[in-house]
Amino acid sequence: MSASTTSRKPRCQTLAVRVGPLTIGGRSPVSVQSMTKTRTDDVKATVRQIRRLERAGCELVRMAVPDAAAAAALPEIRERVALPLIADIHFDHRLALTAIKAGFDKVRINPGNIGATWKIREIIKAAAGSGAAIRVGVNAGSIDKSILRRFGRPSVPAMVAGMAHCLEPFEQAGFKALVLSAKTTDARETIAVYRELSRRWSYPLHLGLTEAGPPFEGAIRSAAALSVLLLAGIGDTIRISLTGDPAQEIEAGYELLGALDIRRRGPLVYSCPTCGRTGIDVIGLTRRVKQALRAHPEPLKVAVMGCVVNGPGEAREADFGIAGGASRGIVFAHGRVVKTCGEGQLVEALVREISKERTK
Ligand code: SF4
Incomplete structure (x- = not known):
């Protein structure tokens, strides 16, 4: 702190x-x-x-x-x-x-x-x-x-x-x-x-x-x-x-x-407000990420960012996240880029990375 x-x-x-x-x-x-x-x-x-x-x-x-x-x-x-x-x-x-x-x-x-x-x-x-x-x-x-x-x-x-x-x-x-x-x-x-x-x-x-x-x-x-x-x-x-x-x-x-960091149950999903730099559908992706992780038990912090410029950097507190480019995006884990893929595959790739860590 x-x-x-x-x-x-x-x-x-x-x-x-x-x-x-x-x-x-x-x-x-x-x-x-x-x-x-x-x-x-x-x-x-x-x-x-x-x-x-x-x-x-x-x-x-x-x-x-x-x-x-x-x-x-x-x-x-x-x-x-x-x-x-x-x-x-x-x-x-x-x-x-x-x-x-x-x-x-x-x-x-x-x-x-x-x-x-x-x-x-x-x-x-x-x-x-x-x-x-x-x-x-x-x-x-x-x-x-x-x-x-x-x-x-x-x-x-x-x-x-x-x-x-x-x-x-x-x-x-x-x-x-x-x-x-x-x-x-x-x-x-x-x-x-x-x-x-x-x-x-x-x-x-x-x-x-x-x-x-x-x-x-x-x-x-x-x-x-x-x-x-x-x-x-x-x-x-x-x-x-x-x-x-x-x-x-x-x-x-x-x-x-x-x-307030008093008690956590399941993932906390953070997302950027979007702006003129946004390259992907952040609103739709955020909804899909929340839905995909609804039954996930661990109290992770997950970020959905609209551009790579401020993606992993601004979301460095997040355990996992996705950041968009032009119809493409990256998946990051603990501040490191672990995957690049098309917008349509981002949520699936993110969930896969999270599951991988659970089975380690
Ligand atoms: S993360 Fe990128 S797209 Fe989202 S608000 Fe910040 S600068 Fe704009």
């Missing part, structure tokens, strides 16, 4: 919380999660989407449980899926009890929406009895009314006070299998509120923005907030919420962790 590189602080030490076979917090890697977007009572579609998410690298998956029909589907979903499962419950605490009984590994509740403390206590008792974890979420829109009156608006201090209020029954019961979240749509507010949560509590933190937006905007907004926190050592599990395919949330999550 050069002297001018922004440093990354060690992860803040949080409690280790078991969520089925996975651990969130403690010394475990930052986990990447998503949420299904199917109707939960459509078991077939939900299971199919969970399997796609699993193939994309999703480590725990949450699903909405809005009513009794969704709750009735949970045992069958549990039976058909090995991935740690989280039930997302609002308003009706009995749905949380059903999810825990069905063997879900975690429930996400917003105590402000659940209501009376006895209902929260029932959820705590059921979770403690079955070893399930609970995520306590405080959103700007559901802060306790008495706290809102005190602070005037759903500000950062109001959210932190709201969290303290929500945690009271858990602390009275000595229940520690908690993950906390306090989501807003505003990147700077999210940074401020999570800094405060991290300072005050040692429970692991679930990072994310709420209603982050469509894939392009949502990924940028999420990265703006989450990168600051992750570089400060804050955050134990992440979800990049996007209005789109949930598998993209997983891809975005790993891209973010990879860009």
Whole structure:
């Protein structure tokens, strides 16, 4: 690391919380999660989407449980899926009890929406009895009314006070299998509120923005907030919420962790922006390289460059790459040219070079 590189602080030490076979917090890697977007009572579609998410690298998956029909589907979903499962419950605490009984590994509740403390206590008792974890979420829109009156608006201090209020029954019961979240749509507010949560509590933190937006905007907004926190050592599990395919949330999550050198899964593909020197179809090649390496397990850095002038030189950090000339190009490995071929053969030649190294 050069002297001018922004440093990354060690992860803040949080409690280790078991969520089925996975651990969130403690010394475990930052986990990447998503949420299904199917109707939960459509078991077939939900299971199919969970399997796609699993193939994309999703480590725990949450699903909405809005009513009794969704709750009735949970045992069958549990039976058909090995991935740690989280039930997302609002308003009706009995749905949380059903999810825990069905063997879900975690429930996400917003105590402000659940209501009376006895209902929260029932959820705590059921979770403690079955070893399930609970995520306590405080959103700007559901802060306790008495706290809102005190602070005037759903500000950062109001959210932190709201969290303290929500945690009271858990602390009275000595229940520690908690993950906390306090989501807003505003990147700077999210940074401020999570800094405060991290300072005050040692429970692991679930990072994310709420209603982050469509894939392009949502990924940028999420990265703006989450990168600051992750570089400060804050955050134990992440979800990049996007209005789109949930598998993209997983891809975005790993891209973010990879860009910060926190965690890598599969290749990181870099490509030049193209310019007047570009001799090959960089956009098409980049898409094909990503596709060809989709199932590749190693965390390689692969570059796709539009010209030889700046090819291997600019991409010297890359393990492998291709750089174009006029309808031809080179394949390079660790800064050395290993092959020259026509544009149509470049991706195949690159994949061959990568495979050769794996079999060495
Ligand atoms: S690598 Fe070459 S083609 Fe790509 S942006 Fe740089 S100079 Fe232009």
